[in-house]
Amino acid sequence: MYKLIGAILPVLLLFMILPNYQPDAVSAEETPQSDGVIVKYKEMNGEPINDLIEKVEVPKGETTDNLIEELEEQKNVEYAEPNYLFKKMESPNDPAYIDQWHHKKLGTNAAWTKTMGSKEMIVAIIDDGIDRGHGDLKGKIVNAYDTIRNRKNIVPAGEHGTHIAGIIAGSANNGIGGAGVAPNVKLMPINVFDGEYADTADIIDAIHYAVQNKANIINMSLGDTSYSEALNKAVQEAYKKGILIVAAAGNEGDMGKNVQRVYPAAFSNVISVAATDNRDKRPSYSNYHSTVDIAAPGDDILSTLPNGKYGWMSGTSMATPMVTGVAALIWSNEPKLNKTEVEYRLYDSAIDLGTKGKDIYYGNGRVNAKKALEMKTLTKPAVTAISDKDTKVTGKVPADFKTGTVSIYTDKKQLAEVKINGEKTFTATIAKQTAGTTIFTRVIDKSGNKSVPVSCKVQDKTAPAKPSVNTVGDNTVKVTGKAEASTNVTIKTGSTVLGKANANSAGKFTVTISKKQKAGKVLFATATDKAGNTSSITKVTVVDKTAPSKPSVNTVNTKTTIVTGKAEANSTVSIKQSGKVIGSAAATTKATFSVRIPKQKAGKNLYIYAKDKAKNVSEARKVTVKK
Incomplete structure (x- = not known):
């Protein structure tokens, strides 16, 4: 977040006092390499085997994945996997790299053996500008824009934005400073700050600019507790266009119970990032809320500053570009993934901290670049629609999924798990769920790789209880009573509709009918819910409420x-x-x-x-x- 950082800028250190460290370099662009396939057998010639592993070459014209699939279909094969080629885990030659403690936490060294980021990957930094001439940021800037002065290719050399830029994409192996999480990606700096503050209109302008100029990811280390519908619409528009949006959860955590939602992080379809320190603990300033999605190193982070300098800053502002950088690595390594798959890869690979599972302090856990690039995203299952009357969840397993589990859950609890061993379909028994509940279903293989969850909202197939109707006299045009809250109550005589009205939140209704009805006439009352389910009929006979004329x-x-x-x-x-x-x-x-x-x-x-x-x-x- 921007405000907290402004308060600690005076205590920054310069790069010249950092230790000089120059190990061998790591190549910039690499993908996992393998030499054939290794096979673990259960038995050989009818005899059980404990440790026999055989190397198998991939036949010409066949892929490694196809060969693995064919081998695992054999009864005597326990498993098959690529025969990966390993390499030395060397560090970049940037002298301040050893002082950037977050790299060890994130496992970036291991992640970099697969990729250090693609030059086609563009990260928009909506902030206070970037020092484009900084030695660790040169050559990385594309389509810079200043919303305040409405000019392109020129932005202020903002301290906050420059620090964030270095965290995401500071150059590696150039012999100066430190290194970014995704050193090879491109940056699109967009200035929205005029002094200490940025207004909503300029941020919206910046988001539109990022969309128009083909950014893949937007980083927003800024926020406010005020909700803006206009800003939300801009964010959702960017999301629909395929952009991954990452924002800071805020730095008011030390206010205790007074902590509020911070926007844009609290908007739906935005990854909200909290901060951790070098012990994987939450710093007191880091906001906590049910809207927090993930945590990342944010305390005492060394990165670039204007005028060729380097220094430390703390805040969820620093944690946010960590997540952005790891997302850029994932997407660079697997460009065919969509934004949702990248988002879930971040969550599924995160190191769980605090309470087991997602919690208000760390979300899904602390981001982990190493694991994120080791995992793969599985094909989603197909799931049949489910209603509030059902106790079974059924669906089809992806064609390329052989063994593992189908996990079925809500945001509150696990509902069922089904083991898969070659089956093409699945059926899980669950307790009946309330209409409107979202049920998530995903496949998980034996290595822990997961698909993106398939979400199904439980359909309302349960008809409301029939309404209770108060006495209806021949002297009134008002029919009153009680029905299921928010249902639509209809009054008929025969097939003729006399009137309709909605029951309120307490279930009370008053239907004005077209005219008074004669005593003895039978009326029919029904209640229809928003899902279109109609109750059984309540019959009401109009009673004589008209006094005789005086004799x-x-x-x-x-x-x-x-x-x-x-x-x-x-x-x-x-x-x-x-x-x-x-x-x-x-x-x-x-x-x-x-x-x-x-x-x-x-x-x-x-x-x-x-x-x-x-x-x-x-x-x-x-x-x-x-x-």
């Missing part, structure tokens, strides 16, 4: 013993006087009624009301007894 009553006098009038057919008509019921009777089917009551005194008030079979009560009709 009409004929004249009542002091001689009346039968009160007559009209009310809703078949309703029960009751008459009250002074709060007491003094008579009741059912209205006829023709809506007439006759209720017997005791004779009442003149002036008394009677209250006549009707109650239907659904127990809805009408308004009362007030009648005063006449003389």
Whole structure:
């Protein structure tokens, strides 16, 4: 990260006080060489053998890989492998190389026996510029760009950027200074800093420039805790164009619980890098977070500085170009790999530190150049889609995969492992998984080589529970109830849709229907989830919630013993006087009624009301007894 480095620059040392060390040189561009194949036999002439290994020459017109495959198909062969040609593990003749402790940790010497980087590999360094005239960086610069001054081929000689450039690609075997992790790759310096800070717009401009000018990797040893959607879109666009993006996790680790996500490292599809020291421990400043992907040496790192100088800096800014450099070596050695395969090679070859497996401090572990270039990437398996109803994961093993395991897991735990010994397909039993869970499947051979994981999101095939619906009256256009959260609730009568609405996060819903429904009408309610699964039907009968009209009553006098009038057919008509019921009777089917009551005194008030079979009560009709 940029800010921390600015604070420690005054204590840098110059290269002239470093010890002078000049061992024999290592050749710059080499690939693994082999002389035929060595075969380990299980038996010979029916007799078991413990240690017989035979060298077999590769026939003309056949490849080493094909011969190995043919030999391993023989029953008496335990294994076959290339008969590699080994060479002396000599160090470069750069005098400061012995003070660059990170090379021993990374195993770059061993990695360099395969490649020191390809001149076709371009790393864009989005930072504060590079000293293009530095003796260890001369001839490595392509398409330099300054976003601040909008000019090409001229950038400031930034201290931070120059230091990062030396870590990635400082020249080896030139008799001065130290050496970069990938000494032969090209660098594309892009300045985004105007003083101490770089703004979002300039960083976006730099990313676009790197894409347009065919960078393979982007190194961003900078960051901020503020999320920018515009910056994220630029990063994702670069990723889609095939660029590997590496960024610093940040240097606020000593703030403890106050540590936040730092962008762009925390964006998806960006390799977020934490720092380690020379004991493979986390320096206090190195950020920790679930977004950290990998760790790398970042403490007291010796590299180039402007004006031909050298010095030490610390921070995740220094760790980031370590990972970038190893990625450049992998890609240089195997140019047919894609960015995802390079990324997983970094993770799969990393030295696990801290808690077993991925953790918040070191991610997948500390980067390891030696192992990264020794491993190979296997062909991915084919995996059948899986749903939340399934307890089996099935698929096809790659045609070139003979023995090993199929590993099936989530980001939280291992689900299953299937041993493969020549089988073409696999079936694994797992516990049912929740819809939306991502399941990863990869093949691993007996040497620990792995494929890139195949990710499958568990499909939702489980229908929601049928909704519960509150009473629906003939007096409303609102249907309420509860259903699975976020499902879409549909109300029908027959095949006619009356209304729809989404249940909220608590599962409550209110559906407004097109019109009031008659009592006795049957409504059908269903809930459909986002995956298109529909629940079984809940039937609801519309109930009578409409009160009868208040009765009409004929004249009542002091001689009346039968009160007559009209009310809703078949309703029960009751008459009250002074709060007491003094008579009741059912209205006829023709809506007439006759209720017997005791004779009442003149002036008394009677209250006549009707109650239907659904127990809805009408308004009362007030009648005063006449003389």
